[in-house]
Amino acid sequence: MSTATTHEAATENHEVEHHGLSDKQYIVIALILAALTAIEVSTYYVDFGPFFMPTLLILMVIKFVTVVSYFMHLKFDNKIFSYLFYAGLLLAIAVYCGFLATFKFFLKQG
Amino acid sequence: MAESAIAHDHGVSHGAHASSTGLSNNKMGMWMFLGSECLLFGGLISTYMLYRGRVSSGPQPNNIFDIPFTSVSSFILLMSSLTMVLAVSSAQRKDDRNTNLWLTITALLGATFVGGQVYEFTAFYREGLGFTTSLFGSSFYSLTGFHGVHVSVGIIMLMALVGMNRNNRIPGDKAEVVELIGLYWHFVDIIWIIIFTLVYLIPS
Amino acid sequence: MTIIERPSTEVAIAGAVPVGVKPSEALGVFKRPAASSSWRDWVVTVDHKKLGIMYGVAAFVFFLIGGVEALLIRLQLIAPDGKVLNADQYNQMFTMHATTMVFLFVMPMAAAFANYFVPLQIGARDVAFPRINAFGFWCFLFGGLFLNSSWFLGGGADGGWFMYAPNSSTLFSPSHGVDFWTMGLQITGIASLTGAINLIVTILNMRAPGMKMMRMPIFTWMVLVTQFLLLFAIPVITVALFLLTFQRSFDATFFDVASGADPLLWQHLFWIFGHPEVYILILPSFGIVSEVIPVFSKKPLFGYPIVAMSGAAIGFVGWGVWAHHMFASGLGPVSVTVFSMSTMAIAVPTGVKIVNWIMTMWGGKLTFTVPMLFAVGLVTQFTIGGLSGVTHAVAPSDTQQTDTYYIVAHFHYVLFGGAVFGLFAGFYYWWPKMFGRQLSESIGKWNFWLMVIGMNMTFGPMHILGLQGQPRRMFVWTKARAGEGLFNFGFWNRIASIGSFILGVGILLFIINIFYTHKLKKGALASNDPWDARTLEWMTDSPPKEHNFDVIPQINHLDEFFHRKYEQDSATHSVTQVHSADEVMAELNAHPDEHIHMPSRSYWPILLALSLPTIGYGLIYNRMLMAIGVAMVLLTMFGWAMEPATSPDEDFDPPESGDTHTKELVPHG
Structure with a gap:
């Protein structure tokens, strides 16, 4: 068994696995993330009352999971x-x- | 510390058979390293959460944080994730020019973030919050400092990557190397997403 | 057939090195070292077997150092008003004894076996990241030497192996001992973390074709669980060590109670690491005896999937029990109840394993060779230690036992009677495979029995001492406090001290056995399969060639090697041998693989590892040195990144003999 062939095979598999998004879609996701950040920051200026903590924590989790799933490709990998x-x-x-x-x-x- | 080492060790070239799972050794190693890093930052964040209200002397967190300023630097780091993912996607298209371009922009955005952090630290220090002032000070500087060091290491890796890419001296699968450093970079970003909310936005 | 140590240029261009790069441009800063037979080959090696042996030798030397420390402790306590050590030296002695045994002996010795045997057991030719593997070893060695250099630079650490803060702050421990301790453990921690990533990827990714997870040998399973524990536990101690370093070197306030710090912070962080750590210590030994007992019982392991899964369950539940080390610290009733329950729960999967070992032996054709004796020793003594452990899970009882010799008795039964006996079973079991000669069985039996007698004489009485109220870490006892009658301190302390020296003689016999076997060449030359074993590592030469297997076998069964030697009659269920080990190997190796590419040697792992103690000394003595260390890290990592894992020909030093063809290893077959 030669290494060269296994290497090529591995590379092929590798490319088949990449169902990443298009550049445009990445930009859309970045815009969504930016909007979520804007909501987060707005809690500093606007009183959210009892929703203050839940809003921030939920937004944090959404942003986290979005970056992990899409930018880090975990959803497709x-x-x-x-x-x-x-x-x-x-x-x-x-x-x-x-x-x-x-x-x-x-x-x-x- | 091991990340760039992992990024450049090539499992494929010495295994006599393809990997059992069909996955790249390097990428699996990197994901495990990031899983392990969760426990590291978890410890630092918990220490900060425990101690942030304990101010025996010096300023309180709420009096010192400059939310608008930090929001801008958080936004910059978030956008560097976008440029990083564009670099990865260029690298997968074997488009060297754009890969280098996006990598450089990512490094610059990262450097802006670190610069902002240095500015923030000096401003806090002038307002009387030293590393040894209070439990809040010690744990705040440790947590954000550790994150800053991670960003700086990322910047060094990005710049090294650009340099090596220009001279065609990246050993192994180039797109994968870019992707691995990208994973590290995004991880640093998601840690900041947590820090920004828990440390800055939620008052103690 | 030729075994090429690195790819020919042609293959390199097609495979590892991207198109457009001429091989000579792939050159890093140094020319790569070529193969040689001198000591230099050991410095630059990336071979998992050589690294495994180096791990083993280094760990054994640290074992002897830690053993001498233990003997000094027992010598101090042999009689009232001991004069061997003063209080300060005694504190350093028990701290360094525990630290050495845990971090510099049991963990790296398990790493030695894991490094050597996991690739062999799964049918791989090397680990996933050979250079990182080398880096891990050098980190461990330099970290251990750095830690022990504190003896010559103002005294060792003196806060106990758990190093409770604020007791370990500069106020109470002004010498540099604790600084050496934190930095030393930080460096060995890097070794463990990189080793964990390397071994997990190896096990998940580099199994021979057909070797499913549930066909892996149980030792490999236990190593996998252990490495996952390390992967997630090491960063927690890293945080704790950083906080302590910042406190001691930069006056941070983390453990400064005057500014409102909570002394439980350190305890929590330490034991969140510390309890998975005790399973990190014991699980590899569980794996070893799970290999040894079936071989010498001539039966498959009873309930293989249950043993594997109970190991994983121990690993998982091990994360939820840490606060049972802190029952006496005022956690509050809810926390104590929760952690008490989870601690009792973890006894279940552990008990399951013991049942499995006993059921494996039940009805088997037992042969009590030395490895089998040590394995049975583990099962027995670990059970005793486990039972005293359950008494700690009961919080009210634990409150009575905390900080007494009863605790010392407990953890020595599980760590010495358990982990160390398992490692000795591994020494005797795998020695012929590693070194090609069998250790003497007769000296080995003396070795075993002296260790059993010594171990039980030393640690058995400590149960009594503890229940009588002798506190741990007490540097001297007086006749007045010793009490009278059968349960007086004096008698049992003397027994324990005498026992410790019998134990020492037992371990000395192991060294004599090595000398007898190899220097005097009295040990029989080992065949490839001296024990009629069941797993893949025996299906190759003793010692194995650099590339492990001429042909990577196709795996169809759990215990593949056994199934190639034996066949079961479907009607009578009787098992008969159909092939000898040599026939199996001859059949397998009839058509050896051509062009086996092994990873290339490298200077970078040892250089990168060397820069870490430089930072350590810099932190303690001179900040300039620290900056130099950091610069070294960056430069060596850059050099490492530029160097391909397998290199083209031009990158090598010319071989010492001047013969340009020595890049090819021995022609074979």
């Missing part, structure tokens, strides 16, 4: 990459929320 990354992310969230919970952190904030 092999699921294994998603598992590896989200394993780390969810573990981090779980462990550190547990950690802050032992300090009664969330109660104090409420």
